[in-house]
Structure formats: structure tokens, C-alpha cells
Amino acid sequence: xxxxxxxxxxxxxxxxxxxxxxxxxxxxxxxxxxxxxxxxxxxxxxxxxxxxxxxxxxxxxxxxxxxxxxxxxxxxxxxxxxxxxxxxxxxxxxxxxxxxxxxxxxxxxxxxxxxxxxxxxxxxxxxxxxxxxxxxxxxxxxxxxxxxxxxxxxxxxxxxxxxxxxxxxxxxxxxxxxxxxxxxxxxxxxxxxxxxxxxxxxxxxxxxxxxxxxxxxxxxxxxxxxxxxxxxxxxxxxxxxxxxxxxxxxxxxxxxxxxxxxxxxxxxxxxxxxxxxxxxxxxxxxxxxxxxxxxxxxxxxxxxxxxxxxxxxxxxxxxxxxxxxxxxxxxxxxxxxxxxxxxxxxxxx
Amino acid sequence: xxxxxxxxxxxxxxxxxxxxxxxxxxxxxxxxxxxxxxxxxxxxxxxxxxxxxxxxxxxxxxxxxxxxxxxxxxxxxxxxxxxxxxxxxxxxxxxxxxxxxxxxxxxxxxxxxxxxxxxxxxxxxxxxxxxxxxxxxxxxxxxxxxxxxxxxxxxxxxxxxxxxxxxxxxxxxxxxxxxxxxxxxxxxxxxxxxxxxxxxxxxxxxxxxxxxxxxxxxxxxxxxxxxxxxxxxxxxxxxxxxxxxxxxx
Numbered sequence: 001x002x003x004x005x006x007x008x009x010x011x012x013x014x015x016x017x018x019x020x021x022x023x024x025x026x027x028x029x030x031x032x033x034x035x036x037x038x039x040x041x042x043x044x045x046x047x048x049x050x051x052x053x054x055x056x057x058x059x060x061x062x063x064x065x066x067x068x069x070x071x072x073x074x075x076x077x078x079x080x081x082x083x084x085x086x087x088x089x090x091x092x093x094x095x096x097x098x099x100x101x102x103x104x105x106x107x108x109x110x111x112x113x114x115x116x117x118x119x120x121x122x123x124x125x126x127x128x129x130x131x132x133x134x135x136x137x138x139x140x141x142x143x144x145x146x147x148x149x150x151x152x153x154x155x156x157x158x159x160x161x162x163x164x165x166x167x168x169x170x171x172x173x174x175x176x177x178x179x180x181x182x183x184x185x186x187x188x189x190x191x192x193x194x195x196x197x198x199x200x201x202x203x204x205x206x207x208x209x210x211x212x213x214x215x216x217x218x219x220x221x222x223x224x225x226x227x228x229x230x231x232x233x234x235x236x237x238x239x240x241x242x243x244x245x246x247x248x249x250x251x252x253x254x255x256x257x258x259x260x261x262x263x264x265x266x267x268x269x270x271x272x273x274x275x276x277x278x279x280x281x282x283x284x285x286x287x288x289x290x291x292x293x294x295x296x297x298x299x300x301x302x303x304x305x306x307x308x309x310x311x312x313x314x315x316x317x318x319x320x321x322x323x324x325x326x327x328x329x330x331x332x333x334x335x336x337x338x339x340x341x342x343x344x345x346x347x348x349x
Numbered sequence: 350x351x352x353x354x355x356x357x358x359x360x361x362x363x364x365x366x367x368x369x370x371x372x373x374x375x376x377x378x379x380x381x382x383x384x385x386x387x388x389x390x391x392x393x394x395x396x397x398x399x400x401x402x403x404x405x406x407x408x409x410x411x412x413x414x415x416x417x418x419x420x421x422x423x424x425x426x427x428x429x430x431x432x433x434x435x436x437x438x439x440x441x442x443x444x445x446x447x448x449x450x451x452x453x454x455x456x457x458x459x460x461x462x463x464x465x466x467x468x469x470x471x472x473x474x475x476x477x478x479x480x481x482x483x484x485x486x487x488x489x490x491x492x493x494x495x496x497x498x499x500x501x502x503x504x505x506x507x508x509x510x511x512x513x514x515x516x517x518x519x520x521x522x523x524x525x526x527x528x529x530x531x532x533x534x535x536x537x538x539x540x541x542x543x544x545x546x547x548x549x550x551x552x553x554x555x556x557x558x559x560x561x562x563x564x565x566x567x568x569x570x571x572x573x574x575x576x577x578x579x580x581x582x583x584x585x586x587x588x589x590x591x592x593x594x595x596x597x598x
């Protein structure tokens with residue numbers, strides 16, 4: 001990578017040629033960054049040896065839970081940002097568009113299947129969906145992708161199969177249910193008269209600037225996207241994880257579990273659990289596995305369909321892109337539909 | 350100043366988070382937070398993000414966004430989000446890594462826990478050799494205790510188990526739970542399991558949350574305040590270091 005550092009061939013937008021100063025600056029900032037990271041490591045190595053810093057039991061557990069959510073979702077966030085960079089920078093502009101059907105319904109159906117090729121869970125999907133909007137997808141189309149991809153991505157399918165096999169229609173119910181919800185929600189939002197009004201001001205502005213910003217080399221553009229996406233997503237991941245940890249400490253788990261055997265209540269309890277715990281779709285099958293004997297199969301499917309789309313962390317992350325009103329409508333529609341899917345399975349199986 | 354802080358805040362946060370992750374990986378403590386099967390993937394992605402983060406600092410892409418100075422409420426919200434996420438980042442590097450404590454174990458219903466209820470089967474264990482029985486964890490024993498409370502079944506079997514102390518609610522002076530968390534995904538889903546231990550006035554010698562190793566056998570519960578049928582009566586009880594893999598899988 002170091003050979004590409006000083007290369008700023010595309011700096012034509014600068015009125016004067018600052019190349020020598022700029023490249024010296026780059027080495028300076030590379031040094032600052034490296035020293036900064038080394039300092040973090042040194043501090044961590046020092047504090048890691050301490051016995052305790054006097055945090056009492058429940059607060060310590062809150063931090064452990066929040067840290068656990070952060071560490072569990074971080075690799076998927078990074079993967080999502082990297083894939084978003086690939087889609088926006090390294091793929092030809094019309095590659096995805098070229099083969100898509102023209103009719104909106106078929107088009108969304110095709111988009112909802114994209115996820116099969118993309119191993120990202122929901123938090124990684126948000127940067128990817130943002131990338132798709134910047135690339136020219138309509139808002140409802142990218143929303144279809146956003147809802148379907150975490151459920152039908154290959155990692156999710158494999159882990160769900162590892163956890164449940166084909167028992168009780170849980171795997172099939174999850175995949176079909178997720179696709180149905182994504183397509184129906186995409187259709188509902190396509191009825192919106194002004195799709196761009198669903199986006200937050202900051203992101204809509206970014207879309208408007210997007211294509212005719214200053215020219216950058218591909219490396220610069222990639223790092224630019226990395227910087228942008230992490231500045232949007234990371235505070236949301238952190239705060240969402242903290243809230244999720246706090247609620248878990250505050251609400252006793254057995255309150256939810258005691259509702260497990262009633263067909264209706266167990267579905268509502270599962271949705272509440274999915275909303276609170278906020279783990280990624282790629283691993284949530286293992287999360288729910290210990291509860292499989294307590295809850296009915298349809299309620300497990302509800303958990304596995306609702307959780308990837310709507311939870312505390314996800315709402316915080318999606319708020320970076322969509323307005324609060326859209327998220328409220330989305331939550332209601334998805335909650336109703338996943339509850340229906342669960343009820344059908346509870347009564348049929 | 351405000352706008353460039355906002356621009357770079359995410360990179361700073363991600364650098365802090367992945368540095369903490371890489372450090373946990375290097376010191377083999379990631380298992381305190383996630384199941385071992387995710388460790389390699391997590392460390393690889395963290396290392397990639399570390400490189401990307403430092404390089405993006407170095408290249409410092411030209412600002413393509415017209416900076417809009419936030420006003421009024423959005424400025425307040427932005428400021429709070431910045432402070433709060435910064436505080437969480439700080440805890441990631443300041444607070445020593447630790448397991449979940451007994452506070453969460455009792456909140457998650459250690460008594461009614463059905464974790465690993467099929468981990469051992471009474472019929473198969475009835476004539477098991479000592480070596481197998483010595484390898485049983487608290488999860489195995491609590492699974493057996495849920496299946497049978499016949500004292501004869503346990504009479505010739507010596508338990509050798511490690512766990513941390515969670516106080517019993519019924520008879521906190523004489524009984525505690527020797528407990529472990531079972532993890533299938535990450536610490537978020539940790540389920541407590543434990544066996545009741547009868548040790549009068551244990552609190553004089555041991556602290557709640559302390560890790561202890563106990564050898565002993567299961568006998569009829571002498572305590573009148575607790576309605577458990579059988580409890581573990583220790584022969585030896587020693588404080589031990591927290592195991593390097595404190596959770597069971």
C-alpha cells in the first residue's frame with residue numbers, strides 16, 4: 001500500500017499543485033495514526049492488567065454485555081463497509097443494473113435475492129444499501145435489499161441450518177418469511193409519492209453531491225467511503241449496544257421466558273427479546289437455540305425474521321439513513337407481518 | 350474544528366474498537382465476549398479495519414461535502430452522541446476485561462435454568478467409571494439432578510467441579526450456587542447453570558463471584574429453609590484462578 005500513498009494524480013481540482021507538501025503531510029499523518037494506535041494498545045495493555053477499576057457488579061455486567069454486542073457486530077460492520085466500497089468504487093457502474101428486470105415488482109424480487117451472494121448481516125447491510133442508493137437504486141429497492149439480505153445471506157442460512165436443521169420448518173419459514181416481508185415492504189414504500197423524502201437530510205444531500213464531487217483516485221475514494229461510513233455507523237453501533245446492554249440488565253430474562261408456551265404471547269415475547277438483544281442475523285440462530293425447547297417453533301421463526309430487521313441497534317443505525325417516521329412505519333409493518341408468519345406456523349405445525 | 354471532529358470521529362471510534370478487539374485476541378480473552386468459533390473471523394476483520402483506518406488518516410481524502418454547521422437541537426443531539434460514544438470507547442480501553450458476574454446469574458434465573466438439560470443421561474451415567482465422572486462440569490451435574498434426586502444414584506460418585514459463587518435466595522447463609530455461564534453465540538445469550546452447595550457460613554471465607562474448585566458428593570439437603578432435595582456437600586473447597594475459558598459451550 002505504501003507505494004500508493006504519495007500518488008495523488010487526480011488532484012486536478014486543486015488550483016495549485018500542492019503535491020510535495022501533500023505527500024509530506026501524508027507521511028506525517030501516517031505516523032500520527034500509527035503512534036495513536038500504538039498508544040491505544042499501550043494503554044489497553046496497562047489497564048488490562050489492573051484487577052478492577054471499581055465498577056460495581058451490575059454496571060460491570062452492563063459494560064460486558066455492551067462490549068459483547070460491539071465485538072460481535074464489529075466484524076460484520078467492517079465487512080459491510082468493505083463490500084460497500086467494492087460496490088461503489090471497484091464494480092463497473094452498470095453491472096448490477098444491466099441484468100435487472102424492468103418491471104418494478106420483478107426488479108424488487110431480483111434485488112431481494114442479491115443477499116445470497118453477499119455474506120453480510122444487518123449492520124453491514126446499511127452501508128451497502130446506502131451504497132446502492134448512491135449507485136442509482138431507488139429508495140424502496142434498496143430497502144427491499146436491506147430487509148432481505150440479512151436473512152438470506154449465506155452465513156445466516158448456514159448457521160440457522162447448523163442450529164435447527166430442517167426441524168419444524170424453522171429454516172424454510174425464516175427464508176420465505178424474510179423474502180415475503182422484504183418484497184411487500186418494498187412495494188408499500190414504492191407507493192410513497194416522494195421516495196427521497198424518506199431519507200435523512202444529511203444522506204439525501206450526500207446522494208445529491210455523490211456523482212459530481214471532485215475527482216479522486218480509487219484508493220482515495222475507497223478510504224473516503226471508509227471514513228464516511230464509519231463516522232455515520234460507529235456512534236450508532238456504540239450507543240445502540242449500550243442501550244441494548246442496559247435493558248438486558250434491567251429486564252429479568254425469566255419475565256420473557258415465562259410467556260413461552262402460549263401461541264400468541266410467546267410470539268410477542270420473542271419479538272421483545274429480538275428487539276432488545278440486538279445480535280446480528282448471522283449468529284442469532286445460536287443465540288435462540290437454548291430457548292428452542294421453551295418456545296414454540298413459530299415464535300422462533302418470528303424471532304429469526306423480526307430480529308434481523310428491527311432491533312435497538314439496527315434502528316440506531318438505520319436512523320442514519322431514513323427519517324424517524326419511515327422507521328416507525330417500517331417497524332409496525334414488519335412487526336405485524338412477522339407476528340402473522342409466526343402465528344401461522346404455531347397453529348399449522 | 351467541530352466539522353472535522355465529526356468527520357473523523359467514526360474513524361477514531363473504529364480504531365479504538367478494533368485495537369481493543371485485536372488486543373483481546375492477542376491475549377486470548379476474546380472468549381470472554383464471543384463464542385470461540387467467531388474468534389478468527391473477528392480478528393481478521395479487525396486487523397483489516399485497523400489498516401484501513403490508519404491509511405484513511407494518512408490519505409485524508411479531500412472533503413467532498415459542503416459542511417453544514419449544525420444548529421439548535423441537532424447540534425445538541427450530535428454533541429450528546431459524540432460524548433456518549435466517546436465514553437463507551439473509553440470504557441473499551443480502560444475497563445479490564447471480565448466475565449459476567451453473579452448479579453446477572455441470579456437475574457437470569459439460575460434455579461429454573463434448563464441449559465444443557467440433555468448433556469448427560471441418568472441411565473448412561475449410572476455405571477460410568479470414575480474418570481468420566483471426574484470430568485463432569487456443573488452443567489452435567491445439574492442436568493443429572495434435574496432427572497433424578499435419588500440419593501443412591503449419587504452415593505458412590507465424587508464430583509470435582511469449578512465455578513463461581515452465586516448466593517442462594519432461600520438460605521443465603523448456608524447455601525450458594527456453584528455456577529457457570531453457557532454461551533452459544535456471545536456473552537449476550539449467556540445462560541447461568543449451577544449446583545447448590547451446602548457450606549454453612551461460607552461467606553466468612555469466600556466472596557460472592559469468587560472462583561472455587563469443590564470436591565464432594567451429593568447428599569440430602571440438611572437445610573430447612575431451602576426446598577432443594579439434594580445439595581453438594583464439599584470435602585475440599587479451594588479458591589482458584591478464573592479459568593482461561595470461563596464460559597462453557
